[in-house]
Amino acid sequence: MEALIAIAIGSLTASGVYLMLRQRTFPVIIGLTLLSYAVNVFIFAAGRIVPGLPAIIAKDAAGYTDPLPQALVLTAIVISFGMTAVIVLMALGSWLEAGHDKVDMDEEEETRA
Structure with a gap:
């Protein structure tokens, strides 16, 4: 299972x-x-999420799962959604102004613009 997660993280990073x-x-x-x-x-x-254990400390539970990574991931999801929305709007504005969606421009194109 750990190898599968490592492969998934590596392939997502490489693709990104x-x-x-x-x-x-x-x-x-x-x-x-x-x-x-x-x-x-x-x-x-x-x-190290453990299935079946609560995220809070209870007297009758055998153990607990650390809630900090879950909170960090939830916060990161919200921030990445906002970041993606801002970047999409910036790309749309750039496309409307320049007429193309290239990220890099040649020096010849910069002097014409």
Whole structure:
């Protein structure tokens, strides 16, 4: 199970980095989203979630699960959603102003603009 989670985190990270190196805005946005998913899975897996145990300390429970990684992942999900919305709006504004969605521009294009 640990190997499966490690493979999932590695493939999400590799896909995210590959997409961030593209020269179009949509793959960059998807790459950032995949990287945030990889970080969320990593934090969640690092928390050693134990099925069947409560997240709070109870007198009758045999143990408890640390609630901090769960809270961190929930906060990271909300922040990544907001970050994705802002980046999508910036990309849309850039596309409406420039007429294309390239991330990098050549020096010749900069002097024409």
